[in-house]
Amino acid sequence: MNSRFISAALATAMVVMGASASAEIKPADVVWEDEIAIPASLTGVPGDPAEGMKVLTSRSLGNCVACHENSAMPDVPFQGNVGPTFDGVGARWSEAELRGIVANAKNTFPGSVMPVFYNDDPADYIRPGNAYTAKAYDPETFSTLLTAQQIEDVVAYLTTLTEY
Amino acid sequence: MKTLTLSKLLASAAMCAVALSGAATAQPHPDAELIIEGELQLKVRSEPAAHMDGAVPEIYSGWLFRADETRALQMDDFENPAMLGVEDGEAMWNTAEGAAGQSCADCHGDAAESMKGVRAAMPKVNADGVLWSTEDYINNCRTERMEADALKWNSGPLNNMVAYISVQSRGMPVAVQIDGEAEPYWERGKEMYYTRYGQLELSCASCHEENYGMNIRADHLSQGQINGFPTYRLKQAKLISTHNRFRGCIRDTRAESFPMGSDEFRALELYVASRGLGLDVEGVAVRN
Numbered sequence: 101m102n103s104r105f106i107s108a109a110l111a112t113a114m115v116v117m118g119a120s121a122s123a124e125i126k127p128a129d130v131v132w133e134d135e136i137a138i139p140a141s142l143t144g145v146p147g148d149p150a151e152g153m154k155v156l157t158s159r160s161l162g163n164c165v166a167c168h169e170n171s172a173m174p175d176v177p178f179q180g181n182v183g184p185t186f187d188g189v190g191a192r193w194s195e196a197e198l199r200g201i202v203a204n205a206k207n208t209f210p211g212s213v214m215p216v217f218y219n220d221d222p223a224d225y226i227r228p229g230n231a232y233t234a235k236a237y238d239p240e241t242f243s244t245l246l247t248a249q250q251i252e253d254v255v256a257y258l259t260t261l262t263e264y
Numbered sequence: 265m266k267t268l269t270l271s272k273l274l275a276s277a278a279m280c281a282v283a284l285s286g287a288a289t290a291q292p293h294p295d296a297e298l299i300i301e302g303e304l305q306l307k308v309r310s311e312p313a314a315h316m317d318g319a320v321p322e323i324y325s326g327w328l329f330r331a332d333e334t335r336a337l338q339m340d341d342f343e344n345p346a347m348l349g350v351e352d353g354e355a356m357w358n359t360a361e362g363a364a365g366q367s368c369a370d371c372h373g374d375a376a377e378s379m380k381g382v383r384a385a386m387p388k389v390n391a392d393g394v395l396w397s398t399e400d401y402i403n404n405c406r407t408e409r410m411e412a413d414a415l416k417w418n419s420g421p422l423n424n425m426v427a428y429i430s431v432q433s434r435g436m437p438v439a440v441q442i443d444g445e446a447e448p449y450w451e452r453g454k455e456m457y458y459t460r461y462g463q464l465e466l467s468c469a470s471c472h473e474e475n476y477g478m479n480i481r482a483d484h485l486s487q488g489q490i491n492g493f494p495t496y497r498l499k500q501a502k503l504i505s506t507h508n509r510f511r512g513c514i515r516d517t518r519a520e521s522f523p524m525g526s527d528e529f530r531a532l533e534l535y536v537a538s539r540g541l542g543l544d545v546e547g548v549a550v551r552n
Contacts (some may be wrong), residue, residue, distance in 0.1 A: 159481075166481045178482040213474065215464040226402050227520045228463050234515035237463075245463065 124248040127203075127219050136208040137196035140249035142218070146258025155250045155257075162217070162246055162254060172261060183214060188264035198255045202246075217245040279552025291477045292328035292486075293335070298546070301341055304435050310542030315442065316550025319473055325543055326486040326551055327337050329476075334498065338550040346427060346496035349420075356421065362412025371409065379419075383426075383433035384545050385440055387449075387534050395530045397447040398426045398525040399505070406430035417525040418508045427494045427503055430547030437544055438491050440537045453535025456528060468536070483552070488513075490533065491540040492549025499552055507532050 124143045125131075133139050141147075154163040157176050169179040170186040193201065201208050206213035220243050222228040228237040246254070308325035316323075327335055337343050357375055360367045372378040387397040396404075402425050403414040415422035442450040460467045471480070472488030477531045479485065493506040507524035510532055514521040522528040 163481075177388040178479070180479045180481055182471075182478045182480055182485075213466060213470045215466075225463055225465065225519075226459060226461050227514075229515065229517075229519040229521070231518060232515055234511060234519075234521040 127221070127244060130203065130218070131197060132200065132207065135230065136200045137194065138199040138203055139196040141252055142199070142203075143252050145249060147249075147252035147254070149253070149257040149260055152253035152255070152257030153249070155246065155254050161250065164254070167214070170261070172263075183199050186258065186261050188200055189261050190259040191262040191264070193258075195255060198258050199251065202251050202254050202258075215245060218248070220244045274491045276290065286465075288293040292324040296328060296335060297324065298327050298335070298339065300339055300434070300541060306435055306544040306546055307437070311503045313538065313541035315541075316539065319469075320474065320476075320487065323489065323540065323542055324476075324487055325546065325547060326489050326492055327546065329484050329486040330551060334550055338546070344496065344548065344550055346494070346550060347492070349424040349427045350431050350542070350548060352421075353424035353426075356425055357428060360410075362406065362410035364409060364411040366410050368405065371405075371461050375428065379429045379432040381433055381436055381439070383430040383493075384438055386443065387447045387530055387537065389449070393445055395446065395534060396528075397525075397530055397533055398429060399525065400530075401425065417523075418505045420502070422501045423494050423505055426505065427548045430494060430545065434547065435544050438537060438540045438542070440534060440541065442534070442538045446534065450532050450538060452528075453531035453533070456532045457535055460517075461514050462517030464517045464519075466517040468513070470534075487539070489540045489543060490536050491543045492546040492551065494547055495549045496550045497551055503548070506536075518534055 125140070130138055130142070131140060153173070156164040156170070157173065159166075164186075165173070165176055165179045167180040167182040168184065168186050169181055171262070172177075186223070189198070197208070201214075204216045205212045205214035206216060216224075222237050222239070222242045228242065229235060230237050230241070281454075292309075296308075298308045302308065304422055304509065305323075308327055309322050312318075312323050327338060337345070341347050354375070357368045357372075360370070368375070383398060387395055390396045390401075399415075399417060399422055402422065406412040407414050415425070440446075457468045468488060471485050476485050476487045490506050490509075493509070494503050495509075496502070497504045497509075505524065507529045510529050511521045511524055
């Protein structure tokens with residue numbers, strides 16, 4: 101096996117990886133198990149827990165700590181308590197269940213105040229807006245609250261929270 | 265069939281118990297009393313009105329959810345920054361404006377007499393059967409009698425005038441009418457209160473009925489009472505109207521909000537005001 105062959109093989113592998121990364125599952129195509137869990141990754145790319153932490157704490161991203169406390173992040177100020185704490189969440193739920201809850205918690209908890217983070221259909225909402233502008237949504241830009249990869253990153257981080 | 269295992273349900277129940285026990289420390293102040301200038305005591309807790317139908321066990325002024333320093337500001341008229349707006353409103357009251365060369369005082373005399381109780385009953389159905397907010401009555405006087413321009417909703421001058429009129433009712437119980445001609449407006453407002461707007465799918469009730477006492481980030485959720493409006497909002501560093509806060513709250517659900525001064529917000533104002541039946545008018549309050 102010569103080096104040219106190896107580099108060609110690597111290039112092919114990268115193309116395949118690139119293809120799988122772009123072949124993310126659209127919200128309408130998500131396959132649910134028992135109505136509450138999503139067994140398959142939304143992107144095929146493993147989630148990055150460090151990125152997940154950023155999504156969890158950034159106001160412009162998931163802002164999850166606005167409603168959920170997380171003892172593992174004592175330096176993050178003003179953690180809310182509208183929802184249950186994240187402590188032990190990785191022990192309570194499987195990865196597939198966590199993916200389901202982050203994508204659409206209302207399937208697991210009917211009537212929950214938790215927003216649906218993976219739905220890009222404005223028809224499912226009442227007076228959907230253009231982000232926080234108070235103006236009507238723009239059909240060109242209306243999108244999910246988190247990207248498929250951001251959800252994978254959050255799930256990857258949450259699965260590490262096994263301590264109560 | 266959803267497959268929540270028993271252990272998961274128990275774990276969830278345990279988390280709920282933790283959340284509930286945690287809530288005890290986040291509830292409204294247990295015994296603070298709102299006494300303005302050491303003289304005028306305002307009712308900040310009450311049994312809910314009958315129409316609330318058990319939605320909450322007790323109603324609380326937003327004052328009880330605020331920090332010690334913020335509560336103290338409202339107890340002292342010299343410290344209360346909203347009183348500057350009241351002073352400006354008083355000056356406007358006595359100043360002729362418009363082509364007719366008339367001031368509010370020319371018709372209404374001493375506001376302490378003529379405006380007493382007006383704010384407590386707002387918003388109110390007018391002689392034509394249309395629900396109006398205090399702002400609408402002011403602007404109608406301006407355009408029809410004074411021949412002056414209408415003031416813009418939530419503008420400094422209009423908020424100041426509403427503030428001046430409001431303090432004439434300070435300490436009087438909220439007294440909005442919700443039956444008779446007001447009922448269809450009230451029903452519409454109630455429907456809005458429970459509608460989950462925007463991409464975040466949040467209703468007024470999601471935060472202010474189901475989760476008051478809890479925190480969203482640094483925001484300590486109140487019951488969303490409006491007996492303190494117009495309110496000096498520290499975050500905006502100015503006096504704001506009820507409709508301005510409504511607009512901001514609905515915007516924050518990632519929704520297309522409604523305009524200030526819209527029929528929708530007038531109806532919502534009536535319904536939310538009626539959830540404060542039992543409390544006293546505080547306008548002008550100080551909030552975060």
